Amino acid sequence: MPAVTLDRPWIEFDLGADMQVLSWAVNRPGLVTARRILWREVRNSDLPRDLDVTEWFACELSARGGGDAVAFLTSRDVRRYCEAIAEVEGVHAHAVATVGLSNAERVGSRMDYASRNWGTINVALRLSQGLTQAGLIEAMSIAVQTRTAAVMEAGIDLPSGTATGTGTDCVAVAAPAGANPYAGLHTATGEAIGKAVYQAVHTGALEWKTTNRRTADA
Numbered sequence: 001m002p003a004v005t006l007d008r009p010w011i012e013f014d015l016g017a018d019m020q021v022l023s024w025a026v027n028r029p030g031l032v033t034a035r036r037i038l039w040r041e042v043r044n045s046d047l048p049r050d051l052d053v054t055e056w057f058a059c060e061l062s063a064r065g066g067g068d069a070v071a072f073l074t075s076r077d078v079r080r081y082c083e084a085i086a087e088v089e090g091v092h093a094h095a096v097a098t099v100g101l102s103n104a105e106r107v108g109s110r111m112d113y114a115s116r117n118w119g120t121i122n123v124a125l126r127l128s129q130g131l132t133q134a135g136l137i138e139a140m141s142i143a144v145q146t147r148t149a150a151v152m153e154a155g156i157d158l159p160s161g162t163a164t165g166t167g168t169d170c171v172a173v174a175a176p177a178g179a180n181p182y183a184g185l186h187t188a189t190g191e192a193i194g195k196a197v198y199q200a201v202h203t204g205a206l207e208w209k210t211t212n213r214r215t216a217d218a
Contacts, residue, residue: 004083004096009041010064011078013096013124015174022136023172026057027071031133037124037172038064038071039098041078070172072122076100082204086195092128093192095143097121099204104156104163107148111158113167120168121204123147125197129189130178139183140173142190146197147171154205 005012014036015021021034028034040060047053053073061067076098083096100119105111125143148164156163183189 004081006078006081008078011039011081011096011098012069013037013126015126017176019126019174020131020133020136020177021070021172021174022140023070023170025070025072025170025172026054027061027067027069031136032070034068034070034174036066036069037096037174038066038069039074039078039081039122040071042073042075044075072098072124072170072172074098074100074120074122075102076119080204080207082200082207084196084199084203086192086199088192088195089188091188091192093189093196094126095123095196095200097123097197097200097204099201099208101151101156101163101166101205101208103166103168104151104158105165105167106158106160106162107164109160110167111160120166120170121147121151121201122169123171123197123201125171125173125193127173127175127189127193129180129183130176131183131189132179132181135178135181135183135189136173136175139175139189139193140171142183142185142193143171143173143197146194147201150198150201151205154202154209156205156209
């Protein structure tokens with residue numbers, strides 16, 4: 001069964017079985033097969049400007065025995081992760097999110113964060129519904145749309161308007177391989193995605209806005 005384990009600076013999301021996972025994560029991006037998704041908490045001091053981050057992260061994962069995992073980097077305190085589970089017509093969606101907004105952006109604009117701390121939103125979503133690759137891509141589109149709605153409704157104001165995300169967000173969607181090619185907003189799968197991802201990201205965004213906006217813990 002899916003399970004989330006906190007072992008700071010790591011979070012491990014055990015998907016319960018090998019699944020197809022679509023993401024642009026630092027480790028194992030693209031469409032891969034994986035059993036787990038990992039987060040590694042980092043500070044700015046962990047990632048000096050001349051560091052090869054991909055190589056460094058591969059070493060960190062290897063030391064943990066996690067080279068097989070799809071894996072994120074986050075500057076958010078991993079103890080503040082949020083998770084939500086939704087069920088619609090028998091389709092289960094389980095979302096886990098870390099939400100930092102210190103480098104929030106509004107889509108279509110770009111701010112200068114060169115001298116500031118960097119945050120990120122990392123979302124992992126596990127679906128029970130078996131999907132084709134096309135269905136998995138549509139599921140990703142719904143998860144990203146939901147992330148954006150959740151951030152906008154948290155009301156992070158920028159000079160360019162309301163924030164829609166950060167410059168370093170990442171989403172990973174996991175599902176069994178199956179015959180269903182659809183996961184849009186008119187489907188039970190799409191509704192379950194929206195419910196779970198929205199709750200996890202919106203809760204995290206409101207917590208960050210309330211308690212951490214002026215701190216280095218992004």
